[in-house]
Amino acid sequence: MNWERLLSLRRRGDTNKRLRNEQDETRLGFDVDYDRIIFSSAFRSLQDKTQVIPLSKTDFVHTRLTHSLEVSVVGRSLGRLAGKKILEKHPYLKEVHGYQFNDFGAIVAAAALSHDIGNPPFGHSGEKSIGEYFKSGKGRVFKDHLSEKEYQDIVDFEGNANGFKLMTQDREGVYGGLRLSYATLGAFMKYPKESLPKKPTKHIADKKFGFFQTEKNTFSAVATDLGLKQTSDGNSISFARHPLTFLVEAADDICYTIIDFEDGINLGLISEDYALEYLIKLVKDTINTKKYHSLAYKEDRLSYLRALAINTLIQDAVAIFMENETAILNGDFHVSLMDKSKYDAQIKDIIALSVQNVYQAQEVVEKEIAGYTIIADILDVYVHALVKKKENKASNYHNLILRTLPEFYRRTSLSLYEILLNTCCYVASLSDSSAVHIHNKIKGRQL
Structure with missing residues (x-):
């Protein structure tokens, strides 16, 4: 891998190469990445998502939002310090291409800012509870209707893969999601592989996975453009990490x-x-x-x-x-x-x-247990309403339930896998308090 490619300013949809020497020094493309992330609705929802203590009533305990902001500040310092040394070691990057040490800081800061953007409510137990619903809960009935990789995507639902989806997925009239630079997306990709095959190796990049099947082509295009070292190809792809x-x-x-x-x-x-x-x-x-x-x-x-x-x-x-x-x-x-x-x-x-x-304090454990029930119940209601709608068997109750979903997640013309995955992503987008509120509504505890 080489730094010139790794520092790519390219964005999805570009037809021409973006050159560092042609950048506006007052607002670099990497700075634009940071701005787009911080103004996104997905980032805002982190203000009420668990870092350690779910639904904490104190005002000094960190949420995912404050944690992400602090990680971005530390990341900026790491990137700048490393960038200065990289440019000293590879002076052509500055002399020929115009890269500055602040560029490295901006890329790392933007990727660090978004590192938790795909995480569900209730901390890491939120990820596990989504997967458990399909692995051992009522959602297990869908296993035989999905491919192995599709099923693995949801039983091992991964916040990193959801983050990549959030930042890159197309929406009607919006191509390429947030349209971040490939360098920032590359730095974000902590686990550059798909959910299968599982690799129980000591390599840090094999610990989890970094994209769902819906984003496989996008992921591959970004990794290829950056010149990431491909570690497997064919039906199952994986790459070495962006440095x-x-x-x-x-x-x-x-x-x-x-x-x-x-x-x-x-x-x-x-x-x-x-x-x-x-x-x-x-x-x-x-x-x-x-x-x-x-x-x-x-x-x-x-x-x-x-x-x-x-x-x-x-x-x-x-x-x-x-x-x-x-x-x-x-x-x-x-x-x-x-x-x-x-x-x-x-x-x-x-x-x-x-x-x-x-992490194992009684307050944390009790609220994580509640989170499992809340997430499973919300998933069950929405999944079955969407599937019944797809099968043209929706009852009046199902139609009422679907009216409470954001329009983007109501689509039933998609494959079963996409419907299930989108529902998981919707639940993952909820803040802790929103999940509790929706759960109370669907259980009839709150009018």
Whole structure:
């Protein structure tokens, strides 16, 4: 893989190549990507989607929206720092093509901003509950009517694949979705493969999948244009990651490691003593002890440690990226950047404490259980109304239910797979509160 192709400004529908030297420096194409994502309705819905604590009543706990904004800020720093070093190593990119280090920051920031855009309500349990409905719930009746890959797409419903769909799918009068640059889409593609075959390998890119069958051609076109290394072809395609994906992933890893930990402390689920013990180990080489002890309030001490910790991990991630740049460009780097971190032991200690005290807290578990029921019930009502409509067997009840769906999701002229997948995507688009509200409506608990 080579950087000139990887930094493509091309968008779906372009007939001519977009050259970096011809860009308006006041608003680059990569900046346009960021703007289009942040103004999209899919991004706005993240303001009421779970990051860690579902339906939290406190105002300082992170949602998917605040998490995504913070990941984009960290991603921008990672991209700029790495971009500066990449241009020093490959000066032709600047001298011949006009690329600047800010370009790398803008691409990573945009991809990082959108990294959770396809995630369902109720956190990761939302993804699992959609899949479970078709795997072991009432939706299992559709298995024999779908191809293996189609069925796998929905039983392993994946937020990353849904995000790619949201950003690229055609709508009537709107070609190419948000029409983002291929460089940004490439950096977003964390798992550049389809749902089958499953690959139980140690390669980080094989952990999940990155596109549904409906977006296979689009995905392949983007990957081919970027010159991503193809790792399998024929009936089942997969590619090596875009190098900047590793920086997007590092930004996410850094934020959830440090900030979820901070949320746990602010909620009283983790004692401040642990924060001192665990975070100070991470920043012991950069902490200003005098300044730290001058801070009278817990929130200020935590903010100081958090800022130092994030900066420490940013510098470490960029160093790892550059040390392994050749292997990454060759598609031969198989783990996340933070797996190579010299702070790996400290990171694992923090994550283990967050898992025990935050992710598995009673409040979280109880609300995730409720989320399973809510999502299964909503899916069941809409799926059966749509299928009955397709079969011309819809009752008055089914027709009433369909009137509550946005028009885009009411279409029944599609294949069964597309109807089921679209319904999954509709449920995934709901905020936590919207899902609860719709569930109350269809169960007759709220008029």
